[in-house]
Amino acid sequence: MKKIKFSDIIIFEDEDYVLVNKPAYVSTLADRNDKVNISDMAKEYTADAQVCHRLDKDTSGVLAIAKNPEAYRHLSIQFERREVKKEYHAVVDGIHQFQNTVVNEPLVTKGNGQVKINKSDGKESITSFDTNKAYRNHSLINCKPVTGRMHQIRAHLSHLGAPITGDVLYGGKMFYLSSLKKNYRLKKWTDEQPLIRRFALHAHALEFALMNGEIAKIEAPYPKDMRVLVSQLEKNV
Numbered sequence: 001m002k003k004i005k006f007s008d009i010i011i012f013e014d015e016d017y018v019l020v021n022k023p024a025y026v027s028t029l030a031d032r033n034d035k036v037n038i039s040d041m042a043k044e045y046t047a048d049a050q051v052c053h054r055l056d057k058d059t060s061g062v063l064a065i066a067k068n069p070e071a072y073r074h075l076s077i078q079f080e081r082r083e084v085k086k087e088y089h090a091v092v093d094g095i096h097q098f099q100n101t102v103v104n105e106p107l108v109t110k111g112n113g114q115v116k117i118n119k120s121d122g123k124e125s126i127t128s129f130d131t132n133k134a135y136r137n138h139s140l141i142n143c144k145p146v147t148g149r150m151h152q153i154r155a156h157l158s159h160l161g162a163p164i165t166g167d168v169l170y171g172g173k174m175f176y177l178s179s180l181k182k183n184y185r186l187k188k189w190t191d192e193q194p195l196i197r198r199f200a201l202h203a204h205a206l207e208f209a210l211m212n213g214e215i216a217k218i219e220a221p222y223p224k225d226m227r228v229l230v231s232q233l234e235k236n237v
Contacts, residue, residue, distance in 0.1 A: 006041045011062065012218045016071035016211045018046070021220040022063045024198050028054040038063060053079060053148065061088070061203025062220035071211060078208050079148070085207035085217075088143040088153055089132070091200035091229055092162040093173055096139045098129040103156040107149045114169055115151045117159060125149045127156045135233040137179070138165060142204075153201065165229075167199035175200070175229060180236040195232065196225045 004023060012019040020038065022028065027037040028051055042049035042065045050072045052064040066072035078084045106122025107115045116122075126146040133140045139162065143153045154170045157163060163172035174194040178184040186192055207217040222230065 004036065004041070006045045011220055012216070014210065016067055017075070018042070018049070018065050018067060019206065019218045020063050020065065021223070022055055022060055022203070023223060024058050024060040024225070027057050028063065031057075038065070052076065055203055056151070056201075058198040059088075059201050059203060060220075060223045060226065062206045062218055063203070064206055064208070064218075074211055075208060082146055083208070085205075086145055086148075086203070087205040087207075088145070089202050089204045089222075089226075090141045090143055090153065090157060091165045091175075091226075091233070092139050092141050092157055093165055094137065094139065094162055095134045096131055096141065096160070096162045097134065098131045098141060098160075098162075101129045101160070103127050103129070103159060105156065105159060107152060107155055109150060115149065115155045117155065123147075123149060125152050125156070127153055129157070129160070135237055138175075138233055140230065140233070154199065165200045166194065166196055167201075172199060177232065180232060196229045198225070200226060200229055202226050 009020040010018055011021050022038055027034050029039045030037050039051050046067050048068050050066045052066055052075045055063055104126045105117045107125040108118040108122040109115050128144040130142045131139055132142050145152050154164055154167055158170035163170050165172050165175050175196055176192050177195055178192055202222055205219045210216050
């Protein structure tokens with residue numbers, strides 16, 4: 001992975017917040033297994049930076065960082081009160097027509113890092129789903145989590161029978177170009193590689209109140225791998 005320059009991933013900034021389009025494969029917080037993480041990069045950019053929430057390492061998209069303690073507290077309270085509107089886009093396996101489909105299933109974390117639905121011991125977890133577009137064998141889904149549990153969107157989509165493409169932990173399948181193209185030919189002695197090497201989930205937008213009370217909705221463009229995947233699906237409806 002090429003070196004990331006923090007200023008290159010900024011998509012919004014004022015005197016209190018800086019929002020970035022987090023690349024996939026980069027941890028949000030410090031991780032002993034990774035030298036590079038968004039939190040450390042942000043602190044190099046502005047000394048008092050604090051990441052206000054987190055995205056899974058393999059998830060790309062919009063991430064909010066406070067530049068001072070007052071801004072951090074201001075946004076933290078909005079998260080606690082569920083006033084922050086979060087919007088994710090996911091490519092999922094299969095054709096699905098969701099329309100304000102709400103999954104209210106409590107989740108519990110297992111020892112292997114996977115989460116499971118558990119009505120007796122799980123924590124409240126709510127997500128709303130809408131289909132943006134259905135393709136030949138896949139669908140592009142708009143996901144709006146109300147709560148913020150680990151792997152919530154991934155587990156809830158799997159529960160709906162619509163696992164995220166590439167999310168093998170929750171039943172998703174890797175995506176190969178040969179599945180779309182009948183006459184697809186590989187070079188001799190080579191194995192076909194998946195078009196996207198991670199699960200196809202992107203944090204598309206974040207809406208919250210700035211310090212002056214103004215409501216900001218910040219959108220993050222798709223990274224290259226997600227853009228290429230959706231483009232190929234569009235070409236082969």
